[in-house]
Amino acid sequence: MENDSISSSSSESKLPLIVGIVGFALGAAGLVLALKAKGSAEAATTAATKATDAAGEVSAALAQKANATDLTAITAELSNLRQGIDANNKTFSDNILALQTAVKAKATAPAGGSGAKTAVAGPGSYAVQKGDTLSGIAKKAGISLKALQDLNPDVNPNRMQIGQVLKTK
Numbered sequence: 001m002e003n004d005s006i007s008s009s010s011s012e013s014k015l016p017l018i019v020g021i022v023g024f025a026l027g028a029a030g031l032v033l034a035l036k037a038k039g040s041a042e043a044a045t046t047a048a049t050k051a052t053d054a055a056g057e058v059s060a061a062l063a064q065k066a067n068a069t070d071l072t073a074i075t076a077e078l079s080n081l082r083q084g085i086d087a088n089n090k091t092f093s094d095n096i097l098a099l100q101t102a103v104k105a106k107a108t109a110p111a112g113g114s115g116a117k118t119a120v121a122g123p124g125s126y127a128v129q130k131g132d133t134l135s136g137i138a139k140k141a142g143i144s145l146k147a148l149q150d151l152n153p154d155v156n157p158n159r160m161q162i163g164q165v166l167k168t169k
Helices: 002-065 068-108 134-141 145-151
Strands: 125-127 165-167
Touching (some): 145 165
């Protein structure tokens, strides 16, 4: 039995040694990880410093490009130009509307007087006047009744209206 107690005592004496070796290994691993973390932290600090410097350079460049007073003046000038463009567009629209109204009135208006004159809506056309007949219009235009009917197949001779435009050519 004495051997058993000797072997058990030597086994007990190895336990602190094993614990010490494991502790040393864990400490060394922790030190290696700490050194790596320190290197990563330094790299992150360097990158943050560079980003801050770049942001400062961009801010300085923008400040040189245009200041708030210049931007306000440019905005005001653009607003004035837009108002001028809007006014011109309204003038153009009004003029176009007036021209369209005048052309429409000319095309539908019979010639003045007793109706003896021929109302011409445009080259190759005739505006119907009070008392006109299809044969009378053909005679005034210098074409046959058949030719006038062929040029205006949708016109009903019994339902012509004053100002209606007929093709004559």
